[in-house]
Amino acid sequence: MTISTVRRGSGLVSAGRVVHAIDPLTRLVACSVADRVLEDLSSAVQDDRCDSEIALLNSRAVHDDVSIMTSPALTAILRRAQEAARMSGGLVDPVVGMALTDGRQGHAGLGPVEPYRFDADQHRLDLRRGTVLDLWDIGCAWAAEEIVAQVVREDPAATLAVVVDLAVVSVGAAWEISEALEETLPVLDSPLRCGLRSFAILDHSGPRTGTQDEALGDATEVPSPAPGTSAEAAWAPWWERAVVGAGDAVQALTFGLMAERLGDGISEHIVDAGGQAEFVGPPGEAAPRHRLRTPGWVPRSG
Structure with a gap:
């Protein structure tokens, strides 16, 4: 029984849209690195x-x-x-x-x-x-990590965030990362203040692409439902958006993909690994938001 690692985007964007940094020199260096890494990603796994x-x-x-x-x-x-x-x-x-x-x-x-x-x-x-x-998906997580790692090797004091599809990797002070991201990903403000720097952001709110339908449907075996759970309930996503923070982007992505089938049972795995997550349920549910905290996902005001 496997959960396929599924492409959720529609191809690569430019390095300028992937890199987020306040310092002009850091941004220049990071864009140069991103151009190379994104080309490597594309030539390797863009199907x-x-x-x-x-x-x-x-x-x-x-x-x-x-x-x-x-x-x-x-x-x-x-x-x-x-x-x-x-x-x-x-x-x-x-x-x-x-x-x-x-x-x-x-x-x-x-x-x-x-x-x-x-x-x-x-x-x-x-x-x-x-x-x-x-x-x-795994390739995007690798690319985000690789871009940041190469930039930090050239400038150990760099502060930036790199967003490649559903993977986000950052380094530096939380406030500066948030400022660099501007309003792009306000959902990361709280976990950044917790000290997390690598994330996977998964979203079920929009319509699925054909690639997703194929890869998550007929092309893979659907895992057996948990005891006492119907097959339909096991398959239906229990959240609309998930933000998972962990030690690196691949780990965060893995937990996010596991959550699609394991439900809130994934919390134990995330906690044991020292990660954090926020799952937001569809509108209208009685308890639409679940927070898993180690040492604590900073609650949003209001």
């Missing part, structure tokens, strides 16, 4: 870019088992995907489509039901015929 590694891989896997040597960017993203899988006990997984197998052994030793295998040391990815991978 509607026909020459990206993931698009070519998925296309070739339609007809046969595939084995490729991965680029440094794809290698790094796959490493983070493996971390997400371990962290979630296999619940969060990049496989969004897998053909029924005939029980045969795949090439390169792939097991009869093993959709893919990744050797990080050898930079080698083996994909079973009929398997489709989507690494966009």
Whole structure:
């Protein structure tokens, strides 16, 4: 039973819209870094870019088992995907489509039901015929972390925030980060004051895209509902918007994706990891907001 890591955006935006910084020099340096990292992200995992590694891989896997040597960017993203899988006990997984197998052994030793295998040391990815991978969300989290890390290596005193799709990574003083973000993400003001700097922001309020419907519907196996819960209740999102803060963006994203299926049972995982989260329910519910605090999500005034 897996939750696919699903693309929720519609492609990359410019570095100028990704980087948020008050200091002009910091912004200049960060935009230069972001241009490089975003190109790496796009060329590795943007599946509607026909020459990206993931698009070519998925296309070739339609007809046969595939084995490729991965680029440094794809290698790094796959490493983070493996971390997400371990962290979630296999619940969060990049496989969004897998053909029924005939029980045969795949090439390169792939097991009869093993959709893919990744050797990080050898930079080698083996994909079973009929398997489709989507690494966009994990890739965006990696990109946000990578941009900030590279900027800080050049300027350890830098203060900035980087927003790549649903991942937000920041460094520096909370007030300066909030000012740099302006009114873009006011929902982060409270957790920034708590000391968190890496976030995933997931939203169910808008209509789903075709990509989301496919990846979250027919293309994946829906987990069994919890005891005493109907299948419909297990599938229906119990929140409209989730903001999850954690030690890094991949961890925050993983918890956010897990919350889609585990409901408020995810709180224990978030608390144990030292993270925080806010889940906002749909309008009209009796208790539309749930706050999970370690050491405390700063309550909003009013």
